[in-house]
Amino acid sequence: xxxxxxxxxxxxxxxxxxxxxxxxNETEQVIVTQFGAPVxxxxxxxxxxxxxxxxxxVHRFDKRFLEWDGDPNQVPTRDKRFIWIDTYARWRIKDPLxxxxxxxxxxxxxxxxxxxxxxxxxTSVARHDLVExxxxxxxxxxAGEEMDSLAGEIGRAITIGRPAISAEILAAxxxxxxxxxxxxxxxxxxxxxxxxxxxxxxxxxxxSERKRVADQYRSEGQGEAxxxxxxxxxxxxxxxxxxxxxxQEIVGRADAEATRVYAGAYxxxxxxxxxxxxxxxxxSYRETFDQQTALILSTSSDFYRYLSRGTGR
Amino acid sequence: MDFTEIKLDGDWRxxxxxxxxxxGRLxxxxxxxxxxxxxxxxxGPEExxxxxxxxxxxxxxxxxxxxxxxxxVERALKVPVERQLKEEFGxxxxxxxxxxxxxxxxxxxxxxxxxxxxxxxDVEWIVQYRVDDPYKFLFKVRDPxxxxxxxxxAGMQRVVGDRGVNEVLTVGRQEICxxxxxxxxxxxxxxxxGIKIEQVVxxxxxxxxxxxxxxxxxxxxxxxxxxxxxxxxxEYNRVIPRARGEADQAVQQADGYxxxxxxxxxxxxxxxxxxxAEYQRAPEVTRTRLYLESMREVLAKSGKKVVLDEEAKGLxxxxxxxxxxxxxxxxxxxxxx
Numbered sequence: 303x304x305x306x307x308x309x310x311x312x313x314x315x316x317x318x319x320x321x322x323x324x325x326x327n328e329t330e331q332v333i334v335t336q337f338g339a340p341v342x343x344x345x346x347x348x349x350x351x352x353x354x355x356x357x358x359x360v361h362r363f364d365k366r367f368l369e370w371d372g373d374p375n376q377v378p379t380r381d382k383r384f385i386w387i388d389t390y391a392r393w394r395i396k397d398p399l400x401x402x403x404x405x406x407x408x409x410x411x412x413x414x415x416x417x418x419x420x421x422x423x424x425t426s427v428a429r430h431d432l433v434e435x436x437x438x439x440x441x442x443x444x445a446g447e448e449m450d451s452l453a454g455e456i457g458r459a460i461t462i463g464r465p466a467i468s469a470e471i472l473a474a475x476x477x478x479x480x481x482x483x484x485x486x487x488x489x490x491x492x493x494x495x496x497x498x499x500x501x502x503x504x505x506x507x508x509x510s511e512r513k514r515v516a517d518q519y520r521s522e523g524q525g526e527a528x529x530x531x532x533x534x535x536x537x538x539x540x541x542x543x544x545x546x547x548x549x550q551e552i553v554g555r556a557d558a559e560a561t562r563v564y565a566g567a568y569x570x571x572x573x574x575x576x577x578x579x580x581x582x583x584x585x586s587y588r589e590t591f592d593q594q595t596a597l598i599l600s601t602s603s604d605f606y607r608y609l610s611r612g613t614g615r
Numbered sequence: 616m617d618f619t620e621i622k623l624d625g626d627w628r629x630x631x632x633x634x635x636x637x638x639g640r641l642x643x644x645x646x647x648x649x650x651x652x653x654x655x656x657x658x659g660p661e662e663x664x665x666x667x668x669x670x671x672x673x674x675x676x677x678x679x680x681x682x683x684x685x686x687x688v689e690r691a692l693k694v695p696v697e698r699q700l701k702e703e704f705g706x707x708x709x710x711x712x713x714x715x716x717x718x719x720x721x722x723x724x725x726x727x728x729x730x731x732x733x734x735x736x737d738v739e740w741i742v743q744y745r746v747d748d749p750y751k752f753l754f755k756v757r758d759p760x761x762x763x764x765x766x767x768x769a770g771m772q773r774v775v776g777d778r779g780v781n782e783v784l785t786v787g788r789q790e791i792c793x794x795x796x797x798x799x800x801x802x803x804x805x806x807x808x809g810i811k812i813e814q815v816v817x818x819x820x821x822x823x824x825x826x827x828x829x830x831x832x833x834x835x836x837x838x839x840x841x842x843x844x845x846x847x848x849x850e851y852n853r854v855i856p857r858a859r860g861e862a863d864q865a866v867q868q869a870d871g872y873x874x875x876x877x878x879x880x881x882x883x884x885x886x887x888x889x890x891x892a893e894y895q896r897a898p899e900v901t902r903t904r905l906y907l908e909s910m911r912e913v914l915a916k917s918g919k920k921v922v923l924d925e926e927a928k929g930l931x932x933x934x935x936x937x938x939x940x941x942x943x944x945x946x947x948x949x950x951x952x
Contacts, residue, residue, distance in 0.1 A: 327670035328754045348671035366757045367806060371765070390765040392756075392806060436776040437731050443779030444786050464773055487806065490769040494729060494776070501735065505825050508734055508780075512829035516836035523840030530847035537851075538858050545862030549869030556873030560880035567884035567891075573898070574891055580902065581890075584909035588916075595917035601924050605910045609922060 322355040331365045333398050334358050344398040363398045367487060368408070370415050376497055377424050381431045384500060388493040389423050391415065391475075393486045400483030411484060419489060422474045426467055435494055438463045464491065653685035661697035663749050666690070672750060694749035699813060702764055704771070705739030706818065727823060728772050734780040735826075739818040740792075742767050742799070744810050751809030759808045763799075766806070767815075770798040780822075788817050 326332050332345040336358045345351055346365065353360065372389040379385060393415065395401045405411045427435060440459045472489045479486055496504055568578040591597075601609045657680050658664040664676040666683055667690045676691075683689035705726030707718040726737050744763065746752045756762055774794045778787050796815040803810045822830045894901045914920060 325670045328667060328672050329757075330670070348669075350669045364757060366755055367762070368757050369761060369765070390769065392762070433733065436729050436733065438773055438777045441777060443731060444782045444790075464776060488802075490766070491772065492765055492769045493724070493772060495727060496729070496735070504733070504735055505823060508822065508826045509829040512826065512833050516829075516833045519833065519836035519840045523836075523843035526840070527843040527847035530844065530851055534847075534851040534854055537855050541855070541858045541862045545865040549865045552866070552869040552873050553876075556876040559873075559877045563877070563880040563884045567887045570891075573895060577891055577894055577898075578887065581887075581905065584905060587909055587913045591913045591917045593916065593918040596919040596921070597914065597917050598921040598923060601922060604906065605914075606922050 318355045322352055324351055324353060324360050325349070326351060326362075329364060329366050330362050331395070331398050332363070333361050333402055335361065340399055340402070361398075361402055363395045363401060364408070365395070367392045367394050370412065370419065371492075372416070372420055372423065374493070375420060375424065377427045379427055379432045379435065380429055383432045384497040385427075385432065385435075386493065386495050386497060387423060387427060387435075387491055389419060389471075389489060390492045391419055391486055391489045393479075393484055395483060396485040397483035400481070402483075404482045405484075411482070414482060415479070415484075415486075418475050418478050419471070419486075422471045422478075423489075423491075426471045426474075430462060430467055433458070434460050434462045435464055435467060435491070438465050467491075650685055655680060655682050656691045657681070658691075658693055659695075661695050662693045663696045665692045665694060665749050665753060667692065672754070675749065692753060694746050694752060696746045696749060698745070700744050700746075702742045702744070702760070702767065703739075704741065704764075704767065705737070725768065728775050730775055730780040730783050731777050732779045735823050736775065736780055736783045737819070737821045737823050738771065738775060738783065739820070740771065740795075741816050741818060743813040743816070745813055746809055747811035748809035751807045753809075755807040755809065759810060762806060762808055763803075763810060766802045767795070767799060770795045770802065774798065784820055784822065788820060792817055 324332070326345055326348050328348045330348070332351075334341045334345070334353050336354065341353075341358060370391040370393055372387075372391070374386050374388040376384060377387055393411075395411075401411070405414060437460045468490050472486060475489060476486050495501070568574055599606055601607060656664070658676060658678045660678045662678060664678075664681060666673045666676060666681075668684070668688060670690075673689065681691070683691055705722045707720070707722070708715055709718050710716040722739075723737070726739050727735055728738055730736050742763070752759055771791075774791055775783055778791065783791065792815045796812055799812045799815065803812060821827065
C-alpha cells in the first residue's frame with residue numbers, strides 16, 4: 303500500500319515539474335497567461351523557462367520575419383488603364399501580447415493584412431498614372447541600334463516612381479497596423495502587368511511598330527542602293543569623259559606639233575611651197591592610180607607631147 | 616536439449632530470476648548504445664552545423680565529427696553554406712543532365728513584364744546564391760527561399776520597368792543583371808536572410824511570343840537592306856575599276872598616236888628639207904625628172920591608156936570599148952623614156 307502512494311506522489315511531482323518548465327525556441331517568442339490573463343512581459347530569450355504549473359498557459363508566436371503575399375488584383379490606374387498588381391510584404395510580430403489580444407494568431411493577422419495592404423495598394427495605384435508605377439527614375443533609355451524604333455509610350459517624365467509609391471503604401475499600412483502589435487518591414491510590387499485584353503492591344507501596337515521599322519529598313523536599303531547606283535553611273539561617266547578629254551587633248555597637241563613641223567619645212571618660201579605641192583601631187587598620182595584606172599591622155603600633155611612632134615613644140 | 620527442458624520444467628523460478636538479471640544488463644547496454652549514437656553527429660564538407668540547446672542557439676561547428684548532449688537537450692541543424700544554390704525564373708529545369716529537360720509549362724506570369732516604355736518583354740533569368748550567415752538563415756526569416764524569390768521578382772520587375780524594351784532586349788542585359796544583383800544584395804541585408812547573392816544571370820530575353828514574328832521581320836528587313844547595299848556596291852566595284860583601266864588605255868593610246876604623229880611629221884619634214892635643198896640647185900631639171908619618173912610609174916600601173924592627138928576631136932565615144940587599146944600606148948610610153 304505504501305509503495306503505491308509513493309509511486310503516485312513521484313508521478314505527481316514529475317508532472318508538476320514538467321508543467322512548470324517550458325522551452326522557447328530560437329525562432330519563437332512566448333507570452334504566458336494565467337486563467338486567460340497575461341502574466342509578465344513577453345519571453346523572447348530562447349532556452350528553458352519556468353512558470354507556475356497547471357494554472358499558467360504558454361502561447362507561442364513566431365519571432366522571424368514572416369511572409370505575406372497579396373492576391374493578384376485587377377486595379378485601374380489614374381489614367382484609367384487596367385492592370386494586375388501582385389504585391390508582397392514582410393512583417394513580424396513586434397508586440398506578442400498586443401498581437402495576441404488583437405489578432406489571436408497568424409490567420410487573423412493575415413486576414414487583417416489582406417484588408418490593409420490590398421486596400422492601401424489599390425488606393426495608391428488608383429492615385430497614380432501607369433508610368434509612375436512602372437518606372438523608378440527618369441534615366442534615359444540606353445540607345446540600341448535602332449534608337450527610335452520601338453518607341454512605345456515614353457510619355458512624360460515621372461514625378462514619383464515605383465519605389466516612392468511602394469514607400470507610400472508602406473507608410474500608410476504601417477500607420478494602420480501600429481495598434482495590432484505588428485511591424486511591416488517592406489511592401490513591394492512583385493508583379494505589375496496589363497490585363498489580358500489590354501495586353502493584346504499592346505502586342506498589336508508593338509507589331510505595327512516593328513513593321514514600320516522593317517519598312518524603314520527596306521526603304522533605307524533601296525535608297526542607299528539607288529544612291530550607290532547613281533554614284534556608279536556618275537563615276538563611270540566622269541571616268542570615260544575624262545579619258546576622252548585627255549586623249550583628245552593629247553591628240554590635238556600632237557596634231558598641232560605635226561602641223562607646226564610640216565609648216566616649218568614646207569612654208570620656207572614660195573619655191574618650197576611650190577615644190578611641196580608638185581611633189582605631193584605626183585605622189586598622190588602614184589598612190590591613187592592602179593590597174594582599174596583608165597587614162598585618156600592628149601598628146602598636148604607634157605608627157606606625150608613628143609609623141610606627135612619630136613621637138614615637143 | 617532434453618536436459619535443458621527438464622531443467623526448466625524442474626525449476627522455473629530459478630530460470631526467471633536469471634532472466635531478470637540478464638535483462639537488466641541487456642537494457643543497460645542498449646541504453647549505452649543509444650546514448651553513444653545520439654551524442655555524435657557528422658557535418659559534411661560543404662555544411663556548417665548549428666547546435667541548439669533547449670531550442671536556444673549554442674554554438675556553430677565546422678565540418679567533421681562532433682558531440683552533443685543527447686536526449687533532446689541539444690539538437691544539431693546543418694546548413695550547406697558552401698553549396699551554390701539556384702533559383703530559376705520564367706522556366707524550370709526538370710532534370711539537369713547532358714540533355715537538360717525543361718518544364719513545358721508556361722511561366723508567363725513570372726517572365727512577362729512591363730518595360731519603361733510600357734511595352735512587354737519576356738525575361739527569363741536565374742539567381743545564384745549561397746547561405747552566408749547560417750544563424751540568420753535559420754532564425755531570422757521564415758522561408759528564406761520564398762522570400763528570395765519574391766524580392767528577386769520585385770527587383771527584376773523594377774529594374775526592367777526602368778528600361779526601354781530595346782535596351783532590355785539588346786544592349787542593357789549586363790547592366791540589368793548588375794542592377795538586380797545590387798538591389799537584391801541590399802534587400803538580403805535588410806531582410807536579414809543570411810543569403811549572399813553570387814550572380815544574377817539573364818537567360819532568354821525575348822519579345823512576347825505573338826510579337827516575335829514582327830521582330831524577325833525587322834531582322835529580315837535589316838538583312839535585306841544590307842543585301843541591297845552590298846549588291847549595289849559590288850556592281851560599283853565591278854564596273855568602275857574596269858572603266859578606270861579602259862580610260863587609262865585610251866589615254867595611253869592617244870599618247871602613242873601623239874608620238875607617232877610628231878615623229879612622222881619630223882621625219883617627213885626633214886626628208887623634205889633635204890630634198891628641197893638639192894632641188895633648189897637645179898629646179899627645172901629635177902622637176903622634169905620627178906614628173907617623168909612619176910608618170911612612168913603611174914602609167915605602168917594603170918590599166919587602160921588612150922592617147923589622143925590634140926587635133927582629133929570627137930573620138931571619145933569610139934574609145935568606149937574594151938579591147939587592147941591600152942597595149943600600143945605602153946610601148947609608146949616606154950619609148951619616150
